[in-house]
Amino acid sequence: MSRSPRTNRAEMERRAEEPATSPVREQPPTTVSGWPIEPLDPPDDRNGRGGESDDRYPGQYPFTRGIHASMYRGRLWTMRQFAGFGTPRQTNERFKFLLGKGQTGLSTAFDLPTLMGLDSDHPRAAGEVGRLGVAVDTLDDMRVLFDGIDLESTSVSLTINAPAIVLMAFYLAAAQERGFDFRKLRGTIQNDILKEFHAQNEFVFPPEPSVRLVCDVIEFCAGHVPQWNPVSISGYHIREAGSTAAQELAFTLADGFHYVEQCLARGLAVDAFAPRLSFFFNAHNDLFEEVAKYRAARGLWAEAMRYRYGATDEASWKLRFHAQTAGCSLQAQQPELNLIRVAYQALAAVLGGCQSLHTNSMDETLALPSEHAVTLALRTQQVLAYETGVTNTADPLGGSDFVEALARAMQHDARGYFDRIASVGGMIPAIEAGFFRREIADAAFAYQREVDAKRKLIVGLNAFVEADEKPMETLTVDDRVERDQIATLRATRGRVDAGELRRCLGEVRRAAAMSQNLVGPLLQAAHARASVGEMMDALADVFGRYEPKSA
Missing domain, CATH: 3.20.20.240 (Methylmalonyl-CoA mutase)
Known part of the structure; x- marks a missing residue:
């Protein structure tokens, strides 16, 4: 439902205090020293906006201050x-x-x-x-x-x-x-x-x-x-x-x-x-x-x-x-x-x-x-x-x-x-x-x-450089990953009903050519265990592949 973009301060404060959907914060809104914090603080009128202007509150059109009141x-x-x-x-x-x-x-x-x-x-x-x-x-x-x-x-x-x-x-x-x-x-x-x-x-x-x-x-x-x-x-x-x-x-x-x-x-x-x-x-x-x-x-x-x-x-x-x-x-x-x-x-x-x-x-x-x-x-x-x-x-x-x-x-x-x-x-x-x-x-x-030109400084790169740095230990991906993934793919292919797969991919091509929404046909092809490459190839048979023009 739409509503008027203008809402008074009392209404916005009420909304800011309404419970939110989970996960709800349990910590009290106070400073470290215990000073209570108000739910919102509308801008003053130093910029001459005055009154109840449309952008004074969070959760209110045009949502400059945020899409939720709280x-x-x-x-x-x-x-x-x-x-x-x-x-x-x-x-x-x-x-x-x-x-x-x-x-x-x-x-x-x-x-x-x-x-x-x-x-x-x-x-x-x-x-x-x-x-x-x-x-x-x-x-x-x-x-x-x-x-x-x-x-x-x-x-x-x-x-x-x-x-x-x-x-x-x-x-x-x-x-x-x-x-x-x-x-x-x-x-x-x-x-x-x-x-x-x-x-x-x-x-x-x-x-x-x-x-x-x-x-x-x-x-x-x-x-x-x-x-x-x-x-x-x-x-x-x-x-x-x-x-x-x-x-x-x-x-x-x-x-x-x-x-x-x-x-x-x-x-x-x-x-x-x-x-x-x-x-x-x-x-x-x-x-x-x-x-x-x-x-x-x-x-x-x-x-x-x-x-x-x-x-x-x-x-x-x-x-x-x-x-x-x-x-x-x-x-x-x-x-x-x-x-x-x-x-x-x-x-x-x-x-x-x-x-x-x-x-x-x-x-x-x-x-x-x-x-x-x-x-x-x-x-x-x-x-x-x-x-x-x-x-x-x-x-x-x-x-x-x-x-x-x-x-x-x-x-x-x-x-x-x-x-x-x-x-x-x-x-x-x-x-x-x-x-x-x-x-x-x-x-x-x-x-x-x-x-x-060092008119913009990046710490460690062009300013405050360390001469002797120790390398950081990093995560590596073992070469066995590729072999294992290919083996898994080939095992899946070995279990596929070839006739059902051809039928589903043919339906993908037909839907692509007929401007039909493709999610349904691709969903069926997924259940038939068509691969990413097979589905993309079926679409490319209709759409072609893109080669950008050189600038």
């Missing part, structure tokens, strides 16, 4: 550490290790072959199986990956893009075979192919059919998996490629607008799918710039959803986002300093109002995170949540002249980018013209020039 005073963000390496069994053990350490959600990293839609025995997968994430080839792997984990009570994130619809089919089929109810599954699949064309390059099909697959997942989840976020519209990788904060903001929201427009074009009602769209932003080094970015993003999204796309459900206006600390800021030199960087970046994400958070491990620039390093990364979030007091009041930085001015500047720059994208014909023409890549490359070059 924010973390009632419920903390989800602590969701990214994890995945080796075989599904090894990653399942890491998942259980993290849950045992107090993590509150799971986030799955897949290896490069899986990300590219290749089976582990494909020639191009050689040397990469299980190296930078977990290898998943079939539904049986997905079942092992989440063995012993209650998928109805645990929120799960799947970081996958080009083959996202295939991995979603595996996940749903695994849940189905274990007797879980689709309507009770909670989690997120990244499924944001546009940012792959901008920055990360893990695409398989051309842009238009790739976006169609994203929208197929959105449409299917809206009807059948209502608590699932079918896309995580991702600025993180755009920033990792070297963009500015304003570019990350603008390009991410532009991607989101394109998905909305494509879903509307296929006849979906905006309020049927928009409440489950989610976002994924970088948490970089400049604390106040990052906080301003998140505030600006909420305002721009709320405005567009309400007025441009006509959403009337308040949930459609709310930009919900996961944050991850900046991998590109981690340094191999003096890697223990990465703990400090990550803590400040996490602080920015929390002060900016994130709904879930991953904190990078100090050794991630060197190797996959060790158990010791990943525990410290999780403990960083726990110290922030329980010891610093930043969770005791909603939006503690609201009303800061500096932060508000930065947020307005961010919004101005983002609107300028929206206009430039429109001027070249919209999202797909802009991708094909190389617009996003050029903008990001220019920003990355400008930043690196500042670092090289």
Whole structure:
């Protein structure tokens, strides 16, 4: 139900004190010295806003101050550490290790072959199986990956893009075979192919059919998996490629607008799918710039959803986002300093109002995170949540002249980018013209020039360098992982009903050619034990494979 955006202070204070959904915080909201903290503190009128302006309260349109009235005073963000390496069994053990350490959600990293839609025995997968994430080839792997984990009570994130619809089919089929109810599954699949064309390059099909697959997942989840976020519209990788904060903001929201427009074009009602769209932003080094970015993003999204796309459900206006600390800021030199960087970046994400958070491990620039390093990364979030007091009041930085001015500047720059994208014909023409890549490359070059000239200092890299550093012990993946995974895949193939597999893959091709939603046919193919590579090949028979034009 929609409501008026204006609410008086008494009503907002009442909402801020209402119990939140689990997990509810039990600690009293006081300072270390015992001073009680009010649920919220509206800005004064120094900026001339006066009265009960629309942006004075958290949980109120345009949600600049946060999407919930109580924010973390009632419920903390989800602590969701990214994890995945080796075989599904090894990653399942890491998942259980993290849950045992107090993590509150799971986030799955897949290896490069899986990300590219290749089976582990494909020639191009050689040397990469299980190296930078977990290898998943079939539904049986997905079942092992989440063995012993209650998928109805645990929120799960799947970081996958080009083959996202295939991995979603595996996940749903695994849940189905274990007797879980689709309507009770909670989690997120990244499924944001546009940012792959901008920055990360893990695409398989051309842009238009790739976006169609994203929208197929959105449409299917809206009807059948209502608590699932079918896309995580991702600025993180755009920033990792070297963009500015304003570019990350603008390009991410532009991607989101394109998905909305494509879903509307296929006849979906905006309020049927928009409440489950989610976002994924970088948490970089400049604390106040990052906080301003998140505030600006909420305002721009709320405005567009309400007025441009006509959403009337308040949930459609709310930009919900996961944050991850900046991998590109981690340094191999003096890697223990990465703990400090990550803590400040996490602080920015929390002060900016994130709904879930991953904190990078100090050794991630060197190797996959060790158990010791990943525990410290999780403990960083726990110290922030329980010891610093930043969770005791909603939006503690609201009303800061500096932060508000930065947020307005961010919004101005983002609107300028929206206009430039429109001027070249919209999202797909802009991708094909190389617009996003050029903008990001220019920003990355400008930043690196500042670092090289020491006009921007990076501790341990171009300032305060240690001459004699001791190497850090790191996690390694045994070569046996690849052999074991290939053996498992071949054993699964040996049990497949070849006729049923051909029939299911033929149905995938037919549905792709007929513009039918592909989740259902892929779900059946998953049950028939089709592999990632076999499903992607079937789709490629219809869509073709994408080779970008050279710039």
